[in-house]
Amino acid sequence: MKQSTKNKMDMLFKEAEFLWYLRERxxxxxxxxxxxxxxxxxxxxxxxxGFTFIKMTETFKIHMQHLGTNVHMxxxxxxxxxxxxx
Numbered sequence: 500m501k502q503s504t505k506n507k508m509d510m511l512f513k514e515a516e517f518l519w520y521l522r523e524r525x526x527x528x529x530x531x532x533x534x535x536x537x538x539x540x541x542x543x544x545x546x547x548x549g550f551t552f553i554k555m556t557e558t559f560k561i562h563m564q565h566l567g568t569n570v571h572m573x574x575x576x577x578x579x580x581x582x583x584x585x
Contacts, residue, residue: 503563508581511548515579516570518544522559522574529557 518541525537542552545563550570553562556577559574569584 504568504570504583507565508570508583511545511550512579512581517557518559518561518572518574519579523576525559525571526576537561553585
């Protein structure tokens with residue numbers, strides 16, 4: 500993994516409280532709100548850190564890419580994990 504990708508991941512992780520908020524809100528409002536709105540908010544959030552948004556699931560698994568590195572973020576009520584692959 501390139502150092503610049505690691506730096507971007509560190510920055511994203513530090514600001515990720517917003518993603519936790521979205522996840523918790525989705526759990527409370529999923530019967531009433533459109534998940535596409537959550538995808539758009541997440542896309543905008545990760546792209547401001549220089550990532551290319553790929554997809555996101557309703558279980559808040561976010562797939563993105565930076566400089567050829569695939570970055571996978573999983574958010575639960577208890578933890579956030581980030582893994583990478585090439």
